[in-house]
Structure formats: structure tokens, C-alpha cells
Amino acid sequence: MSATSAALTRREQILKEAARLFAERGFHGVGVDEIGAAVGISGPGLYRHFAGKDAMLAELLVGISGRLLTGGKRRAAEARSGGDAAEALLDSLIEGHIDFALDDRPLITLHDRELDRLRDSDRKLVRQLQRQYVELWVEVVRDVYPAMVESEARATVHAVFGLLNSTPHLSRPGALPGRTTMATLLHRLARGAFAAAASNGAA
Known part of the structure; x- marks a missing residue:
């Protein structure tokens, strides 16, 4: 090495x-x-x-926002180059975010509690990366559900992120089922949220 x-x-x-x-x-x-x-x-x-704890916190929060965006872009590029349908790409994005939600729960807690401790430039970078990540999802969601208007798609994406990112609040011993079962449940709930939002808009 x-x-x-x-x-x-x-x-x-x-x-x-x-x-x-x-x-x-x-x-x-x-x-x-x-x-x-x-x-x-x-x-x-x-x-x-x-340089110190502040530098560690900045690298953690900027880093995970960047990795989520990079991962989402990679999944989108792979799906489109392979001719996959928008449905398959949405499933892939959900799976990628579930991996984050289950495997990086401390970072979710850090973001919720400590984001305001970052210096302005780092906090703005985090927000910029997050907005790009959201817009990537919004585009895919509207491909899957063409009748959903942009504002509804964006609101639903944020709601689904809130659902998936709730895992740190279920960290008591025995509160979570096995990883595979939990991933399947979260995926089903996320797809259900998008389908419900789309059907409500079409009603």
C-alpha cells in the first residue's frame, strides 16, 4: 500500500x-x-x-452532499446510456438514497443538528449541491409521472427525502428490522408516496 x-x-x-x-x-x-x-x-x-474539528465537520457535510449528487448523476447516466426506462432510473435513485439512509445515519443526524456551525461558504456549497440533487430527482419523477406539475414533484421529492432520512430516529435496539427488510420497506414507501402524489394531482 x-x-x-x-x-x-x-x-x-x-x-x-x-x-x-x-x-x-x-x-x-x-x-x-x-x-x-x-x-x-x-x-x-x-x-x-x-486543521481541526470544524474542518472535519465541513468535509463530512460537504462531502456527503457531493457524493449523493455524484452518485445520482452516475445512476442517471448509466440508466440513460443503457436505454433504461424512467421507472428503472427512479428505482435506482431510491435505492441509492436508501443505502445512504441506512449506512450513513450519523451524517443525517449531523446535518440536522450541526449544519449551521459551518462557515457561510461551506453551508452555501452544501445547499447548492442539495438543490442540484433535488432537481435531478424532480426531472426523473416528472418523466415517470408526466401529469405531476413541477412544484408538486419538488415537494414530493423533499417529502420522500424526509421519509428516507428518518432512520436515525429508529435507532433504539430492535427498532429497525433487518437491513434487507428495511430497505425493501423504505423503497415501497417511497414509490407509494410518489404514486399517491401523482394520483392526487390527476384527481
Whole structure:
């Protein structure tokens, strides 16, 4: 393993543990030493990778917004190059967001609690990336449900995100079924929400 790849892996480890600790105890409830201990290095050793906790928080929140958008664009490009129907692309987008909602729950909690702690430029970047992600979904939803007007499609996309992103609130032991069962349930609920919104608009 090269020194560069090892350094990147360590950065990822630090970010993962920082996200978990920030979500559990709040941004101000976690010290640099605790994050370092979680990955097996000294607190001061973290400064070889990040300028401080603020930099970690910014990379976490900007990073996940960017990854969601990039992933959505990749799924759209693959579907369109393969000639897939809009229905299949919508299913793919839902599956991608469900993976995030189930596998990155600490980041959902961080976004809800700590977004306002980012400096203005980082917060604006997060919002910009999120708007692009929403609009990607809106375009696909309107391809699947042509009768749905743009404002209704956008509102429904936001509502579906709220539904999928509710998983951190179900984190008590035994509150969630197995991952496969939960993913299937979330997918069914998301598609049901879009179908209900479309049928209501057509009524």
C-alpha cells in the first residue's frame, strides 16, 4: 500500500469516527483527543490530516452532499446510456438514497443538528449541491409521472427525502428490522408516496 493510499484511508477512518461521535454527543461534546483515540492515534496527530474539528465537520457535510449528487448523476447516466426506462432510473435513485439512509445515519443526524456551525461558504456549497440533487430527482419523477406539475414533484421529492432520512430516529435496539427488510420497506414507501402524489394531482 502506498503512503498516499494509507493516508487517505486514515482520513476516512477519522471522518467515520468523528461523524459517529459528533452524532452521539454533539459537536461541542467531543474533543480531538477522543476522535484520535477512536482511530488509534494521538489527538495532536489528527492535525496532520485536518486543521481541526470544524474542518472535519465541513468535509463530512460537504462531502456527503457531493457524493449523493455524484452518485445520482452516475445512476442517471448509466440508466440513460443503457436505454433504461424512467421507472428503472427512479428505482435506482431510491435505492441509492436508501443505502445512504441506512449506512450513513450519523451524517443525517449531523446535518440536522450541526449544519449551521459551518462557515457561510461551506453551508452555501452544501445547499447548492442539495438543490442540484433535488432537481435531478424532480426531472426523473416528472418523466415517470408526466401529469405531476413541477412544484408538486419538488415537494414530493423533499417529502420522500424526509421519509428516507428518518432512520436515525429508529435507532433504539430492535427498532429497525433487518437491513434487507428495511430497505425493501423504505423503497415501497417511497414509490407509494410518489404514486399517491401523482394520483392526487390527476384527481
